[in-house]
Amino acid sequence: MGQAPDSFDPDHYEADVRREENVVEVTVPSTETSGPRIDKYLVRFYPEASRTKIQRAIKKGHLKVNGADVKKSYPVEPGDEIVFRLIRKPPMQAEPEAIPVDVVYEDDDLLVVNKPAGMVVHPAPGHRSGTLVHALLHHVDGGEVSADDERTEVSEEDVGLSMVNALPEAPDHPVVRPGIVHRLDKGTSGLLVVAKRDRAHRPLAEQFKAHTVDRRYRAIVWGHFSPPNGTIEGAIGRDPHHRQRMAVVPDDEGKWARTHYETVEAHAHTSVAEFKLETGRTHQIRVHARAQGHPLLGDPKYDGQRIRYGTQGGAREDFFADLFDILPHPALHAYRLGFDHPTTGERLHFDAAPPPPWRRVLRVLRQGEGEGAAGD
Template identity: 75%
Template sequence: MPKIPDAFDPGAYGADVTREGNVVEVVVPETETGGPRIDKYLTRFYPEASRTKIQRAIGKGHLKVNGADVQKSYSVAPGDEIVFRLIRKPPMQAEPEEIPLDIRYEDQDLLVVNKPAGMVVHPAPGHRSGTLVHALLHHVDGTTVAADDDPATADDEEVGLSMTNALPEAPDHPIVRPGIVHRLDKGTSGLLVVAKRDRAHHPLAEQFKEHTVDRQYRAIVWGHLDPPSGTIRGAIGRDPRNRQRMAVVPRDDGKWAVTHYETVERLAYTSVVVFQLETGRTHQIRVHTSNRERPLLGDPKYGGQTVRYGPQSESRRSFFGQVFEALPHPALHASRLGFTHPTTGEALQFEADPPAVWKHVIRRLRAEEGRADQ
């Protein structure tokens, strides 16, 4: 009989069963007289799968009973011959893809890349190709990395990127992230350090944990922060009203976050602000500014793609519609990154200007709205 997961006992229900991979063949025994629904009955043979997942496979036509299609509500009868195939997504993996990269520094242990806005950092459900990791694997002449690889045999020399924390911690968390020490949101452009060797990954991660990495961001913000320079403090956790967003929450319900800022240019209804992160929480700058009613320009998740301040004329709404089309993501750029080299001890610092679309948008804002009164 083919190998079956340890949690599954083919004789537990007295059925004549074979299972190979995700396909099970069952002859229902004469003792099965209760007439259970077919979807519930099949869960006996797939201890690793939910009933909903089995129902989905039935709905897609992956079930035959006595050679015929049946519905998920079919009642099993003694002597039924069942053939069922559970739908499985291919394992999450990253393979080398030839995607241009803006490499600002590279040696045998690490590299620093200027990530474009719109690029996801690593593969995850919904983003199985075109990520920064795919591009990095091609750049280092690396090999394909899959979520079901054996962590015990993970080799940074063979892959070309650090394999520290690169594979899923649990089967329901199918993330593949070789080399990734820290992240930038998909819509955020700018500087990011990548570990090529495990020996570099650990000390780099420790620097982020100890908040000794110099991380400066530049953003275009709706309105004007008051005071023009200062510090925003507040714990960040899941928004209880929208689990797809983060929010400032009571300290016991989130992770404490500290964001320093300085306004460098005040336009009529927007401003250019430099942010310095003391902590690194999910969506930290976006959440702290939106909590002050000053969301980032173009941020669709936190209210930055509506005209927040100033006249609400049709022509002005049309103008900002063009701005949002040119900048369809938060106007946030990781402009400076400084850290200690993990193997040489050298202090490294890198700077990168915001992308060209920023300059275009700011020129248009200056021309259309003018500067704020000083």
């Protein structure tokens, strides 16, 4: 059996074929005598889909051969009448949602927002609603954005936010991110600049690329850095032992990263540190801090939700369990953002205090790490 062509061509197979959207109806020709498996045979008519995806649709009952259900291993025979529907997820899209958003600054070109912890920045698989982009589209009275818009011309005037890099780069990367110049992790709160106009987006992105943007974070970490102030360097790449997270890896296996830190205050077995990024890698602060033995308090992905220093078990375990209920994500807040305005050239600086749960946990830690209750 030959390889499928780059585009669907029913005449290539001399079969009686009708395809509409994701449904294909095929009458197998008499020339098909090799008895190919049905899953392999259907790949011919869906060159854009993987065999695994076709098998998944078969398993869910979206295949009939001569009116009956068959398994993926069924051998195709001449004269078979096949009706198959390929399962397709709806296109990734974002539409305005009336979600409150804390706008720190706004003009015709950009916004600076204070993102709450727990909010995803833009739609992606698993997060099709409730993101910052959804909230921003409502705030600017904008329009809907869909991954399918790559086939049409959609402008910033239609959407209300910059469309630079807003649509998918490839079919297997189905994100929509109008206006998004940089991101914060879902569990990280703090300041983000968002471009409303294409003319603002590009120079802002250049500042991030040139590392001239002043980004500073406050975090509560386990233990005490030694020395208390310093710089952490190390390439960041996919953790070879835990594919869902990042790690410090050999230079040739990741992207170089540098993080400056300064201890702001110390408690018995935790401390508050300020971080300044020189690069912007995925999970950079969380990964670099963990590599030094000081994961962020409450970080479920990087070992921050277990007692790392001091007495284990008993009342102290209950004490920190209460804190993790108050702050069920990394104790990380992007409190400062500074950049040059992309059209006026004015240097802008913004500060935002950590959110109430973050401050509440800090107050409790200042009182003692296990001697009191985790209340106000």
